[in-house]
Amino acid sequence: MRFVNDHDPLPLLNQFTQRYGDGVTITYRQRQPGAIVIDFVKR
Numbered sequence: 258m259r260f261v262n263d264h265d266p267l268p269l270l271n272q273f274t275q276r277y278g279d280g281v282t283i284t285y286r287q288r289q290p291g292a293i294v295i296d297f298v299k300r
Contacts, residue, residue: 259286260295273297 260266265288273281280300287294 258297260293260297262293262295263291265293266295270295 270283273283277299282296282298282300284296284298285294286296
């Protein structure tokens, strides 16, 4: 899943980590103010 947003969703990332642990890989593809792109990959 690709997530695109205008701010860094740190609380959401923490929730994903707590719920899925190592079952999901979270990778930033772009991390600039106003332009955040994150890929979530299920293992």
